[in-house]
Amino acid sequence: MTPLSLRLQSTPMGKTLTLTFSSPPSPPPMAVLVTAFRGRARLSTAGPVRASRHPLSGMDDALMGFISGKTKATELAHSIWENVVRKGDVVVDATCGNGHDTFALLKMVADESVRGCVYGLDIQNSAVEYTSSLLDASLEPKKRELVKLLCICHSKMEDIIPKSIPIRLVAFNLGYLPGGDKAVITKPQTTLLALQAASRIIESGGLISVMVYIGHPGGREELETVQAFASHLPTDTWTSCRLETLNRPTAPVLVLVFKK
Amino acid sequence: MTPLSLRLQSTPMGKTLTLTFSSPPSPPPMAVLVTAFRGRARLSTAGPVRASRHPLSGMDDALMGFISGKTKATELAHSIWENVVRKGDVVVDATCGNGHDTFALLKMVADESVRGCVYGLDIQNSAVEYTSSLLDASLEPKKRELVKLLCICHSKMEDIIPKSIPIRLVAFNLGYLPGGDKAVITKPQTTLLALQAASRIIESGGLISVMVYIGHPGGREELETVQAFASHLPTDTWTSCRLETLNRPTAPVLVLVFKK
Numbered sequence: 001m002t003p004l005s006l007r008l009q010s011t012p013m014g015k016t017l018t019l020t021f022s023s024p025p026s027p028p029p030m031a032v033l034v035t036a037f038r039g040r041a042r043l044s045t046a047g048p049v050r051a052s053r054h055p056l057s058g059m060d061d062a063l064m065g066f067i068s069g070k071t072k073a074t075e076l077a078h079s080i081w082e083n084v085v086r087k088g089d090v091v092v093d094a095t096c097g098n099g100h101d102t103f104a105l106l107k108m109v110a111d112e113s114v115r116g117c118v119y120g121l122d123i124q125n126s127a128v129e130y131t132s133s134l135l136d137a138s139l140e141p142k143k144r145e146l147v148k149l150l151c152i153c154h155s156k157m158e159d160i161i162p163k164s165i166p167i168r169l170v171a172f173n174l175g176y177l178p179g180g181d182k183a184v185i186t187k188p189q190t191t192l193l194a195l196q197a198a199s200r201i202i203e204s205g206g207l208i209s210v211m212v213y214i215g216h217p218g219g220r221e222e223l224e225t226v227q228a229f230a231s232h233l234p235t236d237t238w239t240s241c242r243l244e245t246l247n248r249p250t251a252p253v254l255v256l257v258f259k260k
Numbered sequence: 261m262t263p264l265s266l267r268l269q270s271t272p273m274g275k276t277l278t279l280t281f282s283s284p285p286s287p288p289p290m291a292v293l294v295t296a297f298r299g300r301a302r303l304s305t306a307g308p309v310r311a312s313r314h315p316l317s318g319m320d321d322a323l324m325g326f327i328s329g330k331t332k333a334t335e336l337a338h339s340i341w342e343n344v345v346r347k348g349d350v351v352v353d354a355t356c357g358n359g360h361d362t363f364a365l366l367k368m369v370a371d372e373s374v375r376g377c378v379y380g381l382d383i384q385n386s387a388v389e390y391t392s393s394l395l396d397a398s399l400e401p402k403k404r405e406l407v408k409l410l411c412i413c414h415s416k417m418e419d420i421i422p423k424s425i426p427i428r429l430v431a432f433n434l435g436y437l438p439g440g441d442k443a444v445i446t447k448p449q450t451t452l453l454a455l456q457a458a459s460r461i462i463e464s465g466g467l468i469s470v471m472v473y474i475g476h477p478g479g480r481e482e483l484e485t486v487q488a489f490a491s492h493l494p495t496d497t498w499t500s501c502r503l504e505t506l507n508r509p510t511a512p513v514l515v516l517v518f519k520k
Contacts, residue, residue, distance in 0.1 A: 239329030
């Protein structure tokens with residue numbers, strides 16, 4: 001349904017966009033989905049047409065929450081991913097860990113009608129098992145099939161992702177597996193190789209998202225490696241930025257690398 | 261129209277409230293009014309229209325623009341201010357410069373019915389004159405009166421702002437006056453005093469926003485001073501964060517200090 005008219009007005013309260021639509025000849029049942037997300041009500045679908053994209057896009061809430069200390073950097077990252085990833089996309093969770101990111105990513109690429117794909121990688125078998133259990137318990141079999149889990153170092157992602165497939169997002173959550181062996185951590189050398197691999201497979205308009213934990217031994221060195229990689233990317237094809245909390249010295253740092 | 265059913269569900273992404281409505285017997289012309297206010301899209305009435313993702317959500321666009329290299333940090337800062345500042349608030353532009361921030365802040369605090377106040381400070385008389393000219397040319401006299409311009413060092417802001425007034429935002433744009441004498445720059449010592457003053461006058465829920473330019477001699481030292489100040493604020497009453505572009509080494513750094 002296309003609007004009959006569209007009018008943009010400046011008012012003292014801001015700008016008002018009014019769209020007027022014709023009544024359909026035989027109206028289908030109307031449904032409104034209002035999503036309460038982090039305390040604020042949002043309308044995501046109105047009428048019989050389902051939103052095909054980002055029904056829970058609360059990036060302004062997430063950024064203000066991050067600035068005011070109410071929202072973790074991980075939640076801000078998810079919110080940013082939701083603005084990059086589209087239904088049907090192929091994305092990579094380069095460090096599955098406990099599987100929460102893998103699960104969140106699947107929700108972003110797939111719905112009832114559109115099918116995407118998530119490659120979930122982790123060098124630790126226990127992480128792949130955690131993730132697999134979470135997905136098995138949370139997803140119907142058809143959706144579960146859209147996640148390909150592999151116990152492999154993230155630096156080898158090109159070995160398992162077909163070259164012809166455009167990748168919209170590669171997400172990294174560095175450091176150690178929560179609840180796992182803290183001696184097993186991602187290392188600067190392989191993280192750098194993984195970032196280089198990600199930069200080769202990411203499509204234009206895609207994002208490499210790196211959450212760097214710096215509270216454990218080796219964390220700050222890894223941050224230096226990630227920053228050096230992101231800082232030296234040519235500005236004609238890449239933009240890289242860093243978001244961090246300053247007065248919590250061990251809070252994770254979010255590095256975002258966008259392919260123009 | 262009242263909902264036929266209402267259902268609240270917890271999902272991994274948050275809470276979802278679903279309201280289902282019956283079709284009215286004779287559907288009225290359907291209209292959707294979307295209001296953009298402080299960068300946030302609001303839906304005030306809904307018919308069976310195509311769902312669109314926050315068409316006028318300014319901060320979503322600003323943050324994604326910043327991440328993708330299309331939006332400057334200054335625009336992102338304005339978008340964040342719009343989410344902090346309310347009509348009627350009193351705010352401080354600690355470094356008027358060419359007056360653009362002062363003008364933008366007045367638009368945020370005042371409208372036809374609600375009156376706020378902007379204190380605009382600059383140590384350089386030429387900056388106060390630029391700002392005054394811009395405001396005189398752009399504002400009707402009643403609104404122009406809401407801006408108090410003073411040629412004074414920002415470290416002295418407490419000398420001119422009454423102690424009883426809650427301040428919602430103090431904005432700093434450090435470095436030199438664009439188009440002015442590049443030898444006249446803000447200095448770490450007075451910037452630190454100004455930040456300390458700002459932290460004494462800012463109200464709970466208010467923000468100190470510091471745009472730090474690092475491309476000129478002394479810029480990086482000033483960034484160190486700002487970061488040291490922001491990093492040492494107690495976490496029970498403050499949250500401070502930093503946003504920066506990594507692969508443009510002289511791009512400004514945005515430091516945000518939020519009073520809980």
